[in-house]
Amino acid sequence: EELERLIDFALRFLKCSTVNVLVIFLFLLSFNSIQQLESHQIISEDRKAITNKIDSGYKEGIKVIRSPEYLQEPGELGRPVILPEDVERDQKISIDKGWKNHEFNEYVSDMISIQRSLPDIRDNKCKEKDRYVRNLPQTSVIIIFHNEAWSVLLRTVHSVLNRSPEHLLKEIILVDDFSDMEHLKDPLSGYMSQRYPKVKIVRASKREGLIRARLLGLKYSTAPVVTYLDSHCECTEGWLEPLLDRIAQNRTSVVTPVIDPINDKTFEYQLSTVQVGGFNWGLIFHWHSIPNRELQRRSHHTDPVYSPAMAGGLFAIDKSFFEELGIYDSEFDYWGAENLELSFKIWMCGGTLETIPCSRVGHIFRKNSPIKWPGDKDSVKRNNVRLAEVWLDDYAKNYYKRINYDKGDYGDVSSRKALRKSLKCQSFKWYLENIYPELFIPEEAVCSGEIRNLRTNYCIDSAAQNEDLHKPVGIWPCHNQEGNQFWMLSRTGEIRRDENCLDYDGNDVLLYPCHGLKGNQFWEYDPEMQFLVHVFSRQCIGIDEASKKITMEECDLSNPRLKWRFPLNNEQ
Numbered sequence: 001e002e003l004e005r006l007i008d009f010a011l012r013f014l015k016c017s018t019v020n021v022l023v024i025f026l027f028l029l030s031f032n033s034i035q036q037l038e039s040h041q042i043i044s045e046d047r048k049a050i051t052n053k054i055d056s057g058y059k060e061g062i063k064v065i066r067s068p069e070y071l072q073e074p075g076e077l078g079r080p081v082i083l084p085e086d087v088e089r090d091q092k093i094s095i096d097k098g099w100k101n102h103e104f105n106e107y108v109s110d111m112i113s114i115q116r117s118l119p120d121i122r123d124n125k126c127k128e129k130d131r132y133v134r135n136l137p138q139t140s141v142i143i144i145f146h147n148e149a150w151s152v153l154l155r156t157v158h159s160v161l162n163r164s165p166e167h168l169l170k171e172i173i174l175v176d177d178f179s180d181m182e183h184l185k186d187p188l189s190g191y192m193s194q195r196y197p198k199v200k201i202v203r204a205s206k207r208e209g210l211i212r213a214r215l216l217g218l219k220y221s222t223a224p225v226v227t228y229l230d231s232h233c234e235c236t237e238g239w240l241e242p243l244l245d246r247i248a249q250n251r252t253s254v255v256t257p258v259i260d261p262i263n264d265k266t267f268e269y270q271l272s273t274v275q276v277g278g279f280n281w282g283l284i285f286h287w288h289s290i291p292n293r294e295l296q297r298r299s300h301h302t303d304p305v306y307s308p309a310m311a312g313g314l315f316a317i318d319k320s321f322f323e324e325l326g327i328y329d330s331e332f333d334y335w336g337a338e339n340l341e342l343s344f345k346i347w348m349c350g351g352t353l354e355t356i357p358c359s360r361v362g363h364i365f366r367k368n369s370p371i372k373w374p375g376d377k378d379s380v381k382r383n384n385v386r387l388a389e390v391w392l393d394d395y396a397k398n399y400y401k402r403i404n405y406d407k408g409d410y411g412d413v414s415s416r417k418a419l420r421k422s423l424k425c426q427s428f429k430w431y432l433e434n435i436y437p438e439l440f441i442p443e444e445a446v447c448s449g450e451i452r453n454l455r456t457n458y459c460i461d462s463a464a465q466n467e468d469l470h471k472p473v474g475i476w477p478c479h480n481q482e483g484n485q486f487w488m489l490s491r492t493g494e495i496r497r498d499e500n501c502l503d504y505d506g507n508d509v510l511l512y513p514c515h516g517l518k519g520n521q522f523w524e525y526d527p528e529m530q531f532l533v534h535v536f537s538r539q540c541i542g543i544d545e546a547s548k549k550i551t552m553e554e555c556d557l558s559n560p561r562l563k564w565r566f567p568l569n570n571e572q
């Protein structure tokens with residue numbers, strides 16, 4: 001009875017403090033300017049002292065309810081920390097040093113509690129008590145790092161400790177991929193061993209790269225499920241249960257949280273929409289909005305979403321299923337390709353890959369990588385070629401074209417091919433048709449090559465890369481070298497290059513990310529009249545001979561400036 005009363009009391013206290021948190025959150029929201037002012041003041045204090053003060057808020061297994069004053073500290077509730085423009089010289093030096101070492105604002109990170117609070121942004125449906133199966137499996141959380149910033153790594157670890165149910169977290173395995181920064185050696189070991197018996201540190205004896213580092217962590221893990229994180233993440237409340245739930249229901253479900261950006265400059269926890277993963281024929285990963293077929297298949301927006309590919313760093317998998325799939329190709333060096341290898345294997349060899357909207361984890365997205373790869377600079381290509389050789393069948397040539405058919409020395413892949421054979425996996429064609437029908441397949445283009453104006457021998461030409469897509473597409477003397485003059489007409493009427501499409505917005509013809517919705521990106525090529533017609537506006541592409549610009553005009557058969565040659569692919 002005594003105990004019951006205690007529990008009751010504790011629960012009431014908890015409720016109370018949730019309300020307080022809410023009130024304070026609303027208060028802070030409406031007084032954003034005050035918050036900025038505070039960050040200005042704190043900057044001159046001893047940042048280490050702040051970290052230490054806040055650091056004492058966690059005892060293993062017990063979530064300490066911090067007094068509401070904490071919520072006014074910088075970065076609490078995921079708020080941004082905005083530094084003043086006019087910092088002192090010494091501060092400027094520290095700030096620059098942080099950026100140089102990590103390609104994110106380490107100085108700001110050091111100002112923020114390593115146990116900062118985050119907003120709970122989950123849909124109410126995610127919090128329903130009976131949503132998840134009762135006996136969830138335990139997991140090992142494996143965090144790999146190479147030269148990670150102290151406060152960032154510690155915040156990652158604390159976010160796991162603080163926001164994972166005690167009984168589900170078997171251990172945290174930190175894998176040090178041969179870092180040379182001093183703070184990651186004895187100081188890290190000492191810090192963890194004194195406080196957290198659940199945290200184990202495994203150190204690589206030479207630089208392995210992230211793929212073999214993950215495998216090293218796997219070797220030491222003792223739970224039935226492994227959950228991987230990058231070393232600059234923050235897990236939000238309730239992140240773990242929905243992941244484990246899917247695996248408990250089906251061991252071949254591999255799951256990823258929604259990955260929210262933590263701003264590299266302000267450390268603001270920003271919200272991402274729920275997205276799925278894809279890639280292009282350069283084997284570069286990118287995000288997609290949820291495809292229509294998935295919107296239709298699911299009954300609620302919190303339901304898991306099938307994703308053709310994973311970003312790579314953040315996922316949970318049943319350990320025995322991972323092993324059955326042949327883990328990663330352990331000859332992958334440093335960075336890259338392992339995310340697609342695992343994604344293809346999951347789908348082609350009997351599993352599913354899902355994004356779980358109820359699980360959200362923040363990740364610092366950086367513009368550049370601070371991580372150096374000794375010697376072999378082409379390891380990403382080498383990894384990709386190994387991947388293509390084993391998993392892409394005839395479609396590998398689309399990647400090889402991107403690297404000018406220069407495969408380089410990619411080592412021996414026979415054991416990986418044998419693995420695929422023994423698993424009796426589906427073909428890559430099956431994967432493309434069933435799992436990733438959104439991917440444009442160059443072999444299926446109706447026309448491909450240069451688009452030559454018959455009157456002037458000028459060709460449609462765009463040097464636009466992703467950064468300057470808004471510039472109108474131009475024309476230039478045809479050079480027959482592909483590159484900026486290479487285009488493909490898809491069966492659905494897009495004129496494409498990579499993921500970008502010719503798009504007529506009523507004023508200009510631009511290159512724009514393909515959206516697959518026809519509209520401004522819907523074209524017809526008529527090989528007899530040699531017109532390029534924009535379907536919805538019924539206008540034809542022409543050329544202005546004086547200004548050497550593209551025009552959009554009435555389609556007039558007698559106007560030779562509107563006639564183009566776009567090579568048809570005979571197989572069609």
Ligand code: LR7
Binds near residue numbers: 148231336338
């Ligand atoms: O040699 C290395 N050794 C390491 O231990 C290189 C890296 N690492 C560590 C590093 O400290 C970090 O914890 O490996 C992790 C990933 O490296 P990042 O953070 O520099 O890479 P990234 O976030 O840009 O890369 C994404 O793609 C990689 C492809 O190999 C990995 O799969 C990363 O885990 C992956 N990150 C994510 O999926 C987070 C979401 C980003 C996106 C898209």
Ligand code: MN
Binds near residue numbers: 230231363364
């Ligand atoms: Mn990362």
